[in-house]
Amino acid sequence: MFTKVLVAEDMDHISGGVERMLKEMGVREVAFAQYCDDALLLLRKAQMEGSPFPLLITDLSFKPSHRDEKLKDGAELALAAKAGDAHLRCIIYSMEDRPGTVKQLVERTQAEGYVCKDRNGLRDLQEAVHRVHNGQPYFSPQIESVQNPLSLTALDICILKLLADGKNQGDISIHIQKNKLGGHSRSYIEKRIQNMREVLGAKSTLQMVLFARDLRII
Template sequence: MFTKVLVAEDYEIANQGIVKVLNDEVGILDIKEAKYCDDAYIKFRKAHQSEDPFELLITDLSFKEDHKVQTRTSGIELIQDIRKIDPTINVIVYSQESRPDKINMLFQKLDINGYVCKGQHAIKDLVNCIQGVYKGDIVLPSEVTDANTDNIINLDDFDIMLLEELALGFTKKEIVQKLKKQKISPNSESTIDKRVSKLFDDFKAKNTTHLVAIVKDLGLL
């Protein structure tokens, strides 16, 4: 079982609950807590530099504002920055977010190992998730496994690239020119138009601004 865990959670009661579960139900004793993402990042970096790294990160997605200016304000940013230091660390997201699309996107974009929705069965789900991740499994919550797969959007790297370019304000024609210049294919106007149109349909977006807003809300950008 994991022996050293970092918990990033800004609500004290939830934080204490996670620690108690790790202690009593899973048998993990070496646990460090952080109420803010920057604090969690600093603790992780220090442990890594001292060659006594954390094996598992359990983090919420949203954090309340602090009186201090925070470099990282979300669990997504925390995961991304920690993974830059240690790409192999196991990550479990523990959040109230229950939308299948957003949860699925976190697995796709951040390559997280497990997800637990806060709720009635959260303690049992968290224990099962930790045990599954330790075994090397990817642990999806019931919110995803029980969802209609036809309604879950799956994006590939090319879709993500298009969304990033649109978010930067480039038009479809400008994206085509950029792809051709960089010799990235497919790069035909018809292909880009079809892919962008599909993104509009998938996310039910009215225009590019709306599409970018939706995608950012889902944590893709």
């Protein structure tokens, strides 16, 4: 089991529950930070002292304060932390539970685990810590069970959002090319749309968009 864990969380009642859970799992040292900048400083300090944190558990959203913070959220913290320590593992613990958004966050941060804060959050977090310690990724059941959204790429989700906004394939092609998001030819976009229809089991593009909304991908 991990010997020490850093938890970035600005709600005391949540921090208390996470601490009790980690202590019961045998984690000897649990440190806390209510600000992302403070969390990064603690990670760097521990690394300089030759005793780095092997695991970071972070929320995504932190309430704004009077402080001028460089890191605005948990995603930025995870990115900065991993950039400074290639061995650091990260579990995101958040209220965000839209599969499409979660997929993008995990792709962006390269987090090893993602746990949704709900009535089973601590139980799932405990399982996530076990899995990540053993070198396995972990997603909360309500995320992992939605298999179709998790097989879509970030570009697929972008296309879905543009379709939902009423854009045609020409508009989508221009948007993708302008923002350098990937393949932008109309034939490639048509291929991605066809693939998404098959993945989501939709008979039409409109039905595909409606399914994506129902599944909270967009």
